[in-house]
Amino acid sequence: MITLRRAADLRACCDDARRAGRTVALVPTMGLFHDGHRSLMRAARADADLVVVSLFVNPTQFGPDEDLDGYPRDPDGDTAVAAAEGVDVVFLPPVDELYPDEPRTIVHVAGLTARLCGASRPTHFDGVATIVTKLFSIVGPCRAYFGRKDAQQLAVIRRVVEDLNLPVDVVGCPLVREPDGLARSSRNAYLTPDERAAATVLWRALSAAAGAIRTGERDAAILEALVVSTIGAEPGVRLDYAELVDAHTIEPAARVDGDLILAVAAFIGRTRLIDNLAITAIGAEVDIDLGVVAEEQTA
Secondary structure (H helix, E strand, O other), X not given: OEEEOOHHHHXXXXXXHHHOXXXXXXXXXXXXXXXXXXXXXXXXXXXXXXXXXXXXXXXHHOOOOOOOOOOOOOHHHHHHHHHHOOOOEEXXXXXXHHOOOOOOOOOOOOOOOOOOHHHHOOOHHHHHHHHHXXXXXXXXXXXXXXXXXXXXXXXXXXXXHHHOOOOEEEEEEOOEEOOOOOEOOHHHHHOOXXXXXXXXXXXXXXXXXXXXXXXXXXEHHHHHHHHHHHHHOOOOEEEEEEXXXXXXXXXXXXXXXXXXXXXXXXXXXXXXXXXXXXXXEEOOEEEEEOXXXXXXXXX
């Protein structure tokens, strides 16, 4: 494995690989790797000849009162994990390599970024879309791997690729959970032991909704109310949103029909966590993606 810090070096590396007939995979990350990140690396390793993992805490996706300075970082540990997963290249640029000046060009995806996390974090998805577009431009034609825990982010990135005709195949990979159901997230590191225990209410709420869907409930308002009441009963947890939305447009859905996301976000103490269920309903047939347990990823 090699570590590159300059965009020109990464571009040359990927161009050389394609000229040699090799396929390229990109896993964009902000580091502090957990089993969710490992699952993306493993999927990329299974599909491509050259696997690139970018490791960059992107300042443009943090708001002025958010946790940029305190965001957990462990570049040495992360590069060791990447090497253990068979990654070929870690891209670890300094901030001034990707943002030498205040950026004047921002990638904005209208509509998809107005709801859910976009309503709570108004500039977040502009920063995400901009940095991902920059990475796609540097790496060039590739397959890019993203976790389905960030379902709205995945929809936004897919729309960027479609609208800008980028030569990238975006691959959504399963949400990875702890054995007790908590979705893996780098922000879990912020939680105290009591907060960590309380955070499992997100999983309990989504599981209750999944059970209701399986027994025939199709009304979005009833499912959302079930999630709200379950989370509201847990002391110390403050709900941000609980909504059933179209998985592609992020518009509200009235009923369980088509490709949907039941998305939740909540504050546990000072930490904001997100989670979701992916639902596909065609007539009476319903498939609910609850994610996978972390132990299954490390077996």
